[in-house]
Amino acid sequence: MVNVDAVRKDFPILEQVVNGRPLVYLDSAATSQKPRQVIDALVRYYETSNANIHRGIHTLATRATDQYEAVRGKTASFLGVSNPEDVVFTRNTTEAINLVARAWGDANLGAGDEIVLTLMEHHSNIVPWQQLAARTGAVLRYAGITPGGTLDLDQVRGLIGPRTKVVSVMHMSNVLGTINPIAEIAEMAHAVGALLVADGAQSAPHLPVKVEQLGCDFFAFSSHKMLGPTGVGVLWARRGLLESMDPFLGGGDMIAIVRQEESTWADVPHKFEAGTPNIADVVAFGAAIDYLEALGMDAVRRHEVAITAYAMDQLSSIEGLRIHGPGRPEDRGGVVSFEMNLAHPHDIATIADGHGVAIRAGHHCAQLLMRHLGVPATSRASFSIYNNNNDVDALMEALEHVNRVFGNGSSRAAV
Amino acid sequence: MAAPEPQFDDLYREIILDHYRRPRNRGELAEPTQRVEGVNPVCGDEIHLDLDIEDGTIRDLSFWGSGCSISQSSASMLTDRLKGCPVEEAERVMQKVRAMLMEGADPDAEIGDLEALEGVAKLPVRVKCALLSWNVLQEGIRQATTAA
Numbered sequence: 001m002v003n004v005d006a007v008r009k010d011f012p013i014l015e016q017v018v019n020g021r022p023l024v025y026l027d028s029a030a031t032s033q034k035p036r037q038v039i040d041a042l043v044r045y046y047e048t049s050n051a052n053i054h055r056g057i058h059t060l061a062t063r064a065t066d067q068y069e070a071v072r073g074k075t076a077s078f079l080g081v082s083n084p085e086d087v088v089f090t091r092n093t094t095e096a097i098n099l100v101a102r103a104w105g106d107a108n109l110g111a112g113d114e115i116v117l118t119l120m121e122h123h124s125n126i127v128p129w130q131q132l133a134a135r136t137g138a139v140l141r142y143a144g145i146t147p148g149g150t151l152d153l154d155q156v157r158g159l160i161g162p163r164t165k166v167v168s169v170m171h172m173s174n175v176l177g178t179i180n181p182i183a184e185i186a187e188m189a190h191a192v193g194a195l196l197v198a199d200g201a202q203s204a205p206h207l208p209v210k211v212e213q214l215g216c217d218f219f220a221f222s223s224h225k226m227l228g229p230t231g232v233g234v235l236w237a238r239r240g241l242l243e244s245m246d247p248f249l250g251g252g253d254m255i256a257i258v259r260q261e262e263s264t265w266a267d268v269p270h271k272f273e274a275g276t277p278n279i280a281d282v283v284a285f286g287a288a289i290d291y292l293e294a295l296g297m298d299a300v301r302r303h304e305v306a307i308t309a310y311a312m313d314q315l316s317s318i319e320g321l322r323i324h325g326p327g328r329p330e331d332r333g334g335v336v337s338f339e340m341n342l343a344h345p346h347d348i349a350t351i352a353d354g355h356g357v358a359i360r361a362g363h364h365c366a367q368l369l370m371r372h373l374g375v376p377a378t379s380r381a382s383f384s385i386y387n388n389n390n391d392v393d394a395l396m397e398a399l400e401h402v403n404r405v406f407g408n409g410s411s412r413a414a415v
Numbered sequence: 416m417a418a419p420e421p422q423f424d425d426l427y428r429e430i431i432l433d434h435y436r437r438p439r440n441r442g443e444l445a446e447p448t449q450r451v452e453g454v455n456p457v458c459g460d461e462i463h464l465d466l467d468i469e470d471g472t473i474r475d476l477s478f479w480g481s482g483c484s485i486s487q488s489s490a491s492m493l494t495d496r497l498k499g500c501p502v503e504e505a506e507r508v509m510q511k512v513r514a515m516l517m518e519g520a521d522p523d524a525e526i527g528d529l530e531a532l533e534g535v536a537k538l539p540v541r542v543k544c545a546l547l548s549w550n551v552l553q554e555g556i557r558q559a560t561t562a563a
Contacts, residue, residue: 343484345483351423377459405432
């Protein structure tokens with residue numbers, strides 16, 4: 001198991017008081033906090049190694065290039081694969097998905113071709129495909145959700161057909177916590193010659209992810225949700241796919257030879273990394289991967305199932321509170337979205353903030369899902385390795401306060 | 416360990432919760448001179464306002480919408496305060512509510528019950544909730560004045 005007390009000591013940000021209470025951070029699905037090891041790596045890079053990469057001859061340029069490229073290898077091995085060249089660094093998951101929709105989609109989709117998505121997708125896995133459809137005349141198809149909060153696999157199967165060119169699905173829902181069976185859906189896609197894109201923004205930080213077992217063709221995720229710095233995303237592509245694609249952005253570092261009228265491209269993955277990349281943050285992302293792998297992703301997962309189970313058990317005891325998503329903690333990630341009778345999620349989040357408890361309230365960039373659930377917004381608590389049951393207890397105290405303010409039968413505004 | 420009292424208790428005053436639970440002037444007007452709406456895209460809060468403005472007076476007004484207690488109670492109190500008011504007075508009240516919410520000015524006696532929203536000024540992320548219906552009103556008055 002994860003030794004949470006030891007882990008917490010590595011996160012300087014947690015040692016503070018917010019609105020008179022110790023900070024309880026339950027918004028890791030939005031962005032995780034960063035351990036001292038990651039912050040130190042960032043500072044150390046700037047203090048000892050800073051230079052531009054891939055072109056300098058001098059010592060620092062070589063050192064910076066080596067550190068940056070080492071993280072590419074580390075990222076590949078985190079995903080269970082051996083080819084660093086299949087890993088492209090982007091700004092975030094959103095940019096990684098846009099890269100696929102542009103660089104692969106524009107060349108491979110035409111009028112009447114179909115893109116299969118689901119109603120639980122994050123906007124980052126909807127809008128790039130809408131834009132692709134608008135450019136090419138392709139058509140969007142959406143699979144629905146069962147009453148139990150899982151993806152309706154029969155619908156997915158029914159939607160995938162001879163015109164399907166790409167299926168793009170989130171691995172883990174940022175609202176419901178649902179873990180989607182990517183391998184099974186990849187098989188359906190491959191049976192009709194379509195590609196499977198997996199949005200791993202929520203899964204990579206919390207589950208052991210082996211892209212080859214998942215069977216996906218592209219896997220996208222972000223450093224900042226997995227203890228690393230903001231500004232770094234990853235796109236992994238199955239062998240050969242990147243080679244077959246034209247560049248997404250043009251500029252320095254992505255070319256081989258530049259002539260007046262045209263240029264030739266650098267080899268993969270560099271042809272997809274135009275301009276000076278986010279070198280320092282990539283280097284520090286390496287420290288985040290080291291941190292997670294030292295804990296072990298299996299242990300991370302076990303810890304988060306345990307705290308999610310405790311949270312679901314505790315929260316269900318609150319009168320008028322309803323939890324969205326699968327009922328069994330084993331079937332979901334460490335996010336718990338919920339409704340409370342009369343209190344709007346923004347009121348819940350404000351009252352929680354008054355207790356020093358940071359939760360998310362809103363549509364979570366999933367308006368299609370909100371419409372499906374029939375709510376304008378939800379409240380969401382999400383967990384990471386530095387959360388313990390005391391954090392859930394602090395949330396419970398805040399939610400009981402919400403019921404005292406808004407609950408039926410009480411005419412008193414506040415306690 | 417005795418934890419300090421939770422913050423923001425002064426935000427959810429009884430009058431706010433009362434307007435949230437039992438909104439005044441909720442629904443549509445039969446024959447509004449202006450029908451205006453506003454949405455806060457960040458949180459999805461929605462306010463629709465029907466106005467009956469004639470001869471420089473808000474003869475009647477009503478609202479409907481969805482959202483948090485702050486946005487909905489602010490709209491309810493707005494209708495309560497401004498029904499039957501000259502447009503000039505409505506604009507003055509609007510300006511004073513804005514001053515309280517955005518600049519932290521002391522509530523002016525003229526705004527009446529709306530002084531209950533004073534606590535919102537301390538929470539910048541919630542100020543937009545309280546302002547939503549006032550922005551909608553401003554647009555309605557603008558349309559009425561332009562049409563006149």
